[in-house]
Amino acid sequence: MKSGSNLEKVLQAGHFAVTAELGPPMGCNAEVVQKKIQLLGGVADAYNVTDCQTAVVRMSSIATSIFLVQSGLEPVMQMTCRDRNRIAMQSDILGAAAHGIKNCLCIAGDHQSFGAAGKLKGHPGAKNVYDVDSIQLVGILKGLRDEARQQGGDPLDGRAPLFIGAAWTPLGDPVEIRTMRLAKKVNAGADFVQTQAVFDIERFSEAMKKARDRGLHERVAILAGIIVPKSGGMLAYMNESVPGVTVPEGLIRRMKGASDPKAEGVAIAIELVQQIKQIEGVRGVHIQAIEWEAAVRSVVEGAGLLPRPKL
């Protein structure tokens, strides 16, 4: 065991893993976190806690992750390369590990100009750090864990037990190097990857085949991303505007024509999970229901993935 995290155990035992997302609040109200913890408890093996997602200031992913640990839920602490240099990152990760946080997902993060795609003000004038990129961060975590050594070379007083995650956008542009990007993350030391939302099963299957051709599925646990759609408009928007996401025309039409779009969204997500489960090399799903946490349970249950294994 590298970290002894629940996610690691579930994957090692050969179960089809489920992770879900838990977004910290825009404020310091712990009750909001507690409510989400109650809503989501038991539906997944671990919960991604986002790190100022869409470049909007929120409760820190570390502090929120500690709330999860205290409630017996396992966090996947996300860490972006946008806001911290390598000194702050390593220090935060050591602190997180001391608090019992075992999974960390290394991502570049949305650029500081993003500000929730213009819906909020954000902080577009912020300095952009990007001291290291996500692949380098994966490598740094591996050093903290396997060699008990900081990036700069100084020793730690012990290994940091971490299960190291990364993101993968299999259908992102330029698409011809996306398998190579996955390989680089695996070579850097990623134990698991979570993918950008999958709607186009056919194209995702092709990407998975390319990953299998390089044997990557055997070296890293690939969890496919699922976003539970809320409306046809949302799907059309994602197809048009979210990089690396393509939504088949048929799905958009189906959602637009639905009399109860939310129920239809859950049904679609369940079907996607079931189809993805059939693809060789996919070891789990990562489910996001943006500002709609209650939907996650319906999807996981509907896909026959409850109860989650207790290991």
Add this chain to the structure above:
Amino acid sequence: MIIAERKPLEEILSMIGQARSVLIAGCATCVADCMAGGEREVGILASALRIAQRQRNGDVEFVEATVERQCEREFIDRIRELVEKADIVISTACGIGVQAMAERYGTKPIYPGVNTRFLGLREEEGLWTERCGACGDCTLHLTGGVCPVARCSKSLLNGPCGGSTKGKCEVSDEIDCGWQLIVDRLKALGQLDLLEVNIPPKNWASGRHGGPRKVIKKELRDEKRK
């Protein structure tokens, strides 16, 4: 070259304050090429300032002078007389020129007339774009001659983020994704396999992050001492 843009007139007027005589000092090199602060732009700025002052019933004399390169002492010295006569100098050179003037004329206020933007080139008529972040450790041989430090909005060194779409950067449709350009160029060179190698964290100390930089050529300094 160094790319600059003239400051808004209002901002320049606010710097003039109570001064009675103002020297507008241009530079005939980079800022002339990017049409921000060469002889022609000095003339335009002086006219605009004269008109604005007249409207405010001000009585300010604006003198124009453009030197070959404001970042070299030899050229700066040629306008000594004009500098000394003026109350203040508005320099339309880049930030380097402004500082070179300030160092040369220790008691004269030298104010910036342009915003120094970046190291870049003229891509098309009327369009200048950034090319180099002066990181101090050039790796263009690994990225097909396209700079990831200056041309990727996140200065990523191991390939594109998930935000690249149809050749554009997630920051804006107006920005080409630097990594798309790198991939295209490496493909054309048949060197795409260069990207397979994981690039370790960069030593940013060779750049601005290590503090103000110096280049020392020991041979030349030794010779000077002899």
